[in-house]
Amino acid sequence: MKSVLPMPHVTLVTLSGLRVVSKPLLELGMTLPGLRRRAGALSELPSLGLLTLAGLNPPEWSCSYYEPSRYRDELLEKILAENPTLVAISALTASIEQAYRLSDALRKRKVPVVLGGLHVTSCPDEAAQHCNAVVIGEGEPVWQTILEDARQSRLQQYYKADAPFDLGQAPIPRYDLLGDRLRQRMTLQTERGCPFACEFCGASRLLGKFREKPINQIQRELVALTTHAPKPWLELADDNTFAGQRDPQELFDVLATAEARYFTEADWRIGENPAILSGLAASGCVQVLIGIESLEFRYPGMGTKQAELKRMLAAIEAIQNTGVAVNGCMIVGAEGETVQSLDRLVEFLLHSPLAEVQITLQTPFPGTTLYNRLQREGRLIEDRGWPYYNLFDVTYYPDRMTVEELEAGYYEVIKKVFSVEATARREKIRKQIWRRHPRFRS
Numbered sequence: 001m002k003s004v005l006p007m008p009h010v011t012l013v014t015l016s017g018l019r020v021v022s023k024p025l026l027e028l029g030m031t032l033p034g035l036r037r038r039a040g041a042l043s044e045l046p047s048l049g050l051l052t053l054a055g056l057n058p059p060e061w062s063c064s065y066y067e068p069s070r071y072r073d074e075l076l077e078k079i080l081a082e083n084p085t086l087v088a089i090s091a092l093t094a095s096i097e098q099a100y101r102l103s104d105a106l107r108k109r110k111v112p113v114v115l116g117g118l119h120v121t122s123c124p125d126e127a128a129q130h131c132n133a134v135v136i137g138e139g140e141p142v143w144q145t146i147l148e149d150a151r152q153s154r155l156q157q158y159y160k161a162d163a164p165f166d167l168g169q170a171p172i173p174r175y176d177l178l179g180d181r182l183r184q185r186m187t188l189q190t191e192r193g194c195p196f197a198c199e200f201c202g203a204s205r206l207l208g209k210f211r212e213k214p215i216n217q218i219q220r221e222l223v224a225l226t227t228h229a230p231k232p233w234l235e236l237a238d239d240n241t242f243a244g245q246r247d248p249q250e251l252f253d254v255l256a257t258a259e260a261r262y263f264t265e266a267d268w269r270i271g272e273n274p275a276i277l278s279g280l281a282a283s284g285c286v287q288v289l290i291g292i293e294s295l296e297f298r299y300p301g302m303g304t305k306q307a308e309l310k311r312m313l314a315a316i317e318a319i320q321n322t323g324v325a326v327n328g329c330m331i332v333g334a335e336g337e338t339v340q341s342l343d344r345l346v347e348f349l350l351h352s353p354l355a356e357v358q359i360t361l362q363t364p365f366p367g368t369t370l371y372n373r374l375q376r377e378g379r380l381i382e383d384r385g386w387p388y389y390n391l392f393d394v395t396y397y398p399d400r401m402t403v404e405e406l407e408a409g410y411y412e413v414i415k416k417v418f419s420v421e422a423t424a425r426r427e428k429i430r431k432q433i434w435r436r437h438p439r440f441r442s
C-alpha cells in the first residue's frame with residue numbers, strides 16, 4: 001500500500017525592525033520625532049522576499065507568516081502548534097542571532113528549518129550550524145526543491161541556484177498572508193541588484209548580477225498589490241531604480257496606473273536625465289533616497305556615481321524642482337573622517353537644501369569589499385558581534401579617530417541634525433517641494 005503523506009505546511013518568519021545596541025543613541029532615537037517616524041515606517045514593511053517565495057508554493061502547501069522583532073517563547077509555541085513541515089527564516093545581520101535562537105529552539109523540537117537572506121548568503125557555514133538547510137543567494141530558483149525535500153525528509157545542507165533567477169518568471173507575492181490590516185507602506189521590486197559596486201554595499205554582488213523586471217510582470221504584481229491595498233504608499237524594494245537601460249517612461253506609465261505614491265532609491269545622476277525628470281513626479285514618486293555618502297571620501301566601486309558635491313547638489317535641486325523630495329543619505333565614519341569633519345557635516349546638513357536626510361554609521365556588512373578590507377587590516381572590533389552591525393553602532397577602528405570619538409561624534413551629529421528645529425526646517429522644505437507635485441496640487 002502507498003503511504004499517504006500529511007498535508008504539508010511551511011511557516012515563514014522574518015526578523016524585522018531597527019536595532020541599536022548603544023544605550024545613549026537608543027534613548028536619543030526615542031526622543032527625536034524624525035527618527036521615530038522612520039523606524040516605525042520601516043518596521044511596517046512586509047518581507048517581500050518571503051511573500052514572493054510563498055507565491056511559488058505548490059497548491060497543496062498551506063502557509064503562515066510572522067514578523068517578530070526578536071525571539072520569544074510564545075512565538076516558538078505558536079509555530080510548534082502549526083506542526084509545520086518546514087520553517088523558513090530570513091534575517092539581516094543585526095538580527096541574525098535572534099534568528100539562530102529561534103532556529104536552534106525549533107530544531108531541538110525536531111522541526112526542520114531553512115535559513116536564507118543576505119547574511120547567511122555571506123556566512124553559510126556559520127548559518128549551517130543552526131539549521132537544517134541554508135539558501136545561498138536567491139531563493140526562488142530552489143524554493144520548490146526545498147519544499148519537496150523537506151516533505152520527503154531529505155533536506156540538503158546548502159541550496160544554491162545554478163543561474164540567476166529570471167525576474168519575468170517571478171510569482172505574485174502572497175499579500176493575502178498579511179491579513180486584513182492595511183500597512184502604512186507596501187513594497188514592490190522593479191529590479192534586482194545594482195550595476196555599481198560601492199565598497200560598503202552588497203547589493204551589486206550578493207544576489208547575482210543586475211537585472212530589470214519586465215514591465216508586464218511589474219504590472220501584474222501592481223494589480224495584485226492594489227487589489228490588496230488600493231492607492232498604496234509604496235516603497236520600491238530596489239537598490240538603484242533607473243540604473244538600467246530601460247526607457248524610464250515605460251516604468252512611469254505602469255506605476256502611474258496604480259495611483260500610488262512611492263519612495264525609491266536611486267543615484268544622483270537621475271537629476272541630469274531629462275526623461276526621468278519629466279516623468280518622475282507624475283508617476284507618483286514623492287521621495288527619492290540619494291546616496292551622497294560622504295563629504296570626505298569617495299568609495300571605490302562608485303563608478304560614474306563618483307562626482308563632485310557641487311554637481312550632485314545641482315542634480316538634487318533639479319529633482320526637487322519637479323516636486324519630488326530628496327532624502328540625502330550620508331555615511332559617517334568613512335576613511336579620512338575626523339572630529340572636525342563631523343562638525344563640517346553638521347554645518348552642511350543644517351543648511352543644505354535637502355528635504356530629508358538619513359545618517360548612518362559606516363557598517364562593514366559581511367560579504368562586502370569593505371568588510372574584507374577591514375578584516376585584512378585587523379580593524380574589525382572583535383568583541384562587537386553581529387547585533388552591532390545595524391548601521392548605528394561602531395564596529396571597526398576608524399583610521400583618524402578613536403572608537404569613542406566616532407561614537408560621541410555620531411551621537412552629536414544625530415542630535416543636532418534631527419533636533420526639533422532642524423526637523424521642522426526640513427519639513428518646511430518638503431512642504432514647499434510637494435506644493436509643486438502634480439498629485440498634491442490636485
Ligand code: SF4
Nearest residue numbers: 194196197198201239
Ligand atoms: S549605487 Fe547604491 S545600490 Fe549601487 S552599489 Fe552603490 S550603494 Fe549599492
